[in-house]
Amino acid sequence: MSTIVEVENVTKVYLGGFEALKDTSLKIEEGEILALLGPNGAGKTTLISTICGLSVPTSGQIRVGGHDVVTDFRAARKLIGLVPQEINLEPFEFVINTVRFSRGLFGKSRNDALLESILRDLSLWDKKDSRISALSGGMKRRVLIAKALAHEPRVLFLDEPTAGVDVELRKDMWALVDRLRQDGVTIILTTHYIEEAEAIADRVGIINKGEILLVEDKKDLISRMGRKEMRIELTETIAQIPDSLASYDLTRVDDGAALVYAYNTRGERTGITSLLKDLQAAGLGLKDIQTNQSSLEDIFVTLVQEATP
């Protein structure tokens, strides 16, 4: 796998001094699906805009397919498809014309067979001669995707593709993303739905206040998310953990009034049954048991809070 999008020390300061991106660096591998998670105003859209040419970086470099997005914008932008967050469409236009327009605009010659297959994939084919204004919100969003795909991009940016979209369309969208991935298209999507990142992404990036806090393999994050803690309150305090329990991942807390057991719910065995037996064998009485799960959301919230002074 090779790097297809390279963001190097990019800073974006808007007129008026707002720093939307702070020395941001990011590498996106060809063929992967990267989800950028972050609260509103975190800089997700600004990051996408600077890569796609809607906004000029104040400093730093961005390359797409090895082409600088400023000095070699033609080669870079040919590779990119962008689905914006807002439904920006001309209401009086016909679906087929607006999709044809997009293909031409990106320098490609007319190819109606390809456009037909794109529209069919998006269940838009029977709407091809409808005016945009006659379409439902979900259909309009599909038109935006069709426009972005019309010039066969290698990298597709989806800015909040499922914001305000019903469950069915969201599932459709995920299925579409999966098909595109099979065709080798690299996909970067922004979202603030954690389940969405979980459902479709290979890697997850967390961004807040113009900084990328982490970019990690989804599996690693999920295994972190799968970690659970069990707090065992004891009837009597203990000075130290008995040797017979040394094989368990136990921590003594509250001056020995309780023990915390860390385990993985996604592991083959949680070890809970044997731990309880062994606790009894060691002569410890149990007052109460609580379990506590650290979710991706917790990780997200913790990270975002840590970054906030």
Next chain:
Amino acid sequence: MNVTDMNWNGIRAIYRFEMARFFRSIIQSIVSPVLSTSLYFVVFGAAIGSRIDEVEGVSYGAFIVPGLIMLSVLTQSLQNASFGIYFPKFIGTIYEILSAPISSLEIVIGYVGAAATKAMLIGSIILGTSFFFVDISIQHPFWMLAFLMLTCVSFSLMGFIIGIWAKSFEQLNLVPLLVVTPLVFLGGSFYSITMLPPIWQTISLFNPVLYLVSGFRWSFFGTSDVPVVASLIAITAFTALGLAIVWWIFRTGYRLKA
């Protein structure tokens, strides 16, 4: 940059898209200029013109034809071009243009080319209409077309600039209304400036539209208020100024990019 490397498909896409907008409202596009021109002929040509014998050896009805065409062509160029680029800004579809592998020059060719074509079409329709009302012959057809085309292009460029500058529909209509309409009416569209008092003749010489109307009228009748060369220089300078401003707009991203 090589001509073959240019994004011709992109230019064509913009041009077609804009022309489709024109043909979608074809009735409105044609009926409105034909109707207003006919009214001008009735009011100025027949009612008032019957009391004016001739201007510079041409019947008054024929004399106003070049001015009438210019009036419509200027207004149409400005309106079409300013709306063409303002509308995508207004509804947000500009994102696609800005993210496409298309240079500023190509964008301008697409939008300004379409707006100028529409204005040319309307100019021709008005010329055609005028044949029903008055006898006219065109002495320099080549120069007539050249003046018409240069005017369409330069005012479409100006319209493009207004469309980028405008932040609201009100501003979009402001410049044509407050600046261009007075300039056209005071630019000798319906009279020869020799009919004005000397002080107004001098003031008129600062009106760029005078040079366009004068040159255009010369191509019809062989007479003009200012030398034809001055008209050519004026329109070339005007086009160059428009190009320079457009170049600056795209260089700085003025009102287009954050």
